[in-house]
Amino acid sequence: MASKGKISIIGSGLIGRNWAMLFASVGYNISLFDIDESRIDDALVDIKQQLNSLESKNLLRGSLNAEQQFSLIDKCISMEECLRNSIYCQECVFEKLELKVQVFQQIDKYVDDKTVLASSTSCLLPSSFSANLNHKSQVIVAHPVNPAYYIPLVELVPAPWTDEKVVARTRELMTEIGQKSVTLKKEIEGFLVNRVQYSILNECYRLIAGDYVSVEDIDSVMCDGLGLRYAFMGPWETAHLNANGMKEYFEKYSKGIYDVSKTFGEIPKMEGATADHIANELTSRIPLEKLNERRKWREERLIAITQLKKTLDKH
């Protein structure tokens, strides 16, 4: 089996493991690095188990079998060695600015002018940890959504100095591993996923704070209503279809949307009595010791809907 090239994963936590599996699924060689050797060993045990379990459930991605995919993933205890001849590096360390700065400074030392330097961060602007790097034009954020093995979305966020070719190369790679990338034209706080999530959370928080509705009912608005459509189409296409096209939608509803939106009120600080109330309601609905069971419940459904969408799109 000829290698397609080498990909470096820096950080062997949940996100690093997911990335390793995604890249191995199409035949890349993975070099998995962590600062603590025992964590890499743990990660490899877990990855092997996951790949075997996926294979037994017929959910393994790619055309290689679990053993072949696992054999592509190597443990690496030196960052220099991990990055040598690497075509793409995916950084997956903790979400602390100082740590990212430090890790990227190290990465910077060991790469050539061609390696794409991607960060998995969900919240740090790429400019914040790449400004002083020699290879700063190679830095990009590639932020996945958990669990990435089942949710295709990856948002790509360039820094102001990121080379357009790096963006294009990352986009190609995401397509190759079967993920769906969206590209920000420039960086912005929260990127896209969190800005949309926070818009929803803010309004849902205010509706609870104003005693308009229960926490459970607001969740139901999404999963028994809007969410069923959103699994298949975004907010703009939904609007386009709900009127005779988007032009008519704006003509009919823009004023009403504005008038309703004017009543939204301030951005809430999510702390104090309302936050406690929400946390208590959720904890009585799903106690902390049941969280893992519920996460499995969710994973089962994410797998099912991913397969459903594939099946429907084939027809």
Added chain:
Amino acid sequence: MASKGKISIIGSGLIGRNWAMLFASVGYNISLFDIDESRIDDALVDIKQQLNSLESKNLLRGSLNAEQQFSLIDKCISMEECLRNSIYCQECVFEKLELKVQVFQQIDKYVDDKTVLASSTSCLLPSSFSANLNHKSQVIVAHPVNPAYYIPLVELVPAPWTDEKVVARTRELMTEIGQKSVTLKKEIEGFLVNRVQYSILNECYRLIAGDYVSVEDIDSVMCDGLGLRYAFMGPWETAHLNANGMKEYFEKYSKGIYDVSKTFGEIPKMEGATADHIANELTSRIPLEKLNERRKWREERLIAITQLKKTLDKH
């Protein structure tokens, strides 16, 4: 077959037809009224066709067959007769305040003290069209989401003077016909569904206006990312699972959410160059003459996910 009681539908458009089918599916007698007799005839032809088509695809709701369900739906050309001995009236006329006021004034004349008077409005506050009615304590909004035969959500909105028993009775009825109701404790502009939708649209609009992303990519953030989770769980449960419970989520992320949200900017007026750009992008992606085809594409998927959820929940 003993009748379960009579339900009046005022207005025979798409929403009225959907309600008629939902109530008939569990055995209620439906009296379908419209101001224009020929529109009722058209509606009945369409309903019959829909029921037969649903039956042939094994998608018919309830335990009665299509013929039995259709036989429960009667045409009625007098509002007085339509409302006589009715236990529940669902108003489905156009979304114009003056029209709703006028229709509810007529309804008010012909009902007794027990009939629930529900409006399908998506945007008019129940207080705005019921203030001067004799039976104003019987008025409630029961707003479905289109297409209601496949999307279970119905939001119930009481006016300040709505009797608590009317709310409870409507909630029971929604459960009986297999819909999932959520209850507002008091009325608010846009109710829940539209407030959540508008929160999303506002931020997505600003992201386009600021040239951060394409219309297609913002849609993809939802349907390839967030929407897959939202088909099964709302924003609060999602957050509860993404941390070790909601308490930890607030502790970890409240400040970050607030900081990002402060950058959202003003509520946009959805008009002018950005609105045109969005409309043009959508129209080139899905031309107006393809809207119906795409609506069918969506319906097919809504049916599939509704069935998938039922199957998964049975295990």
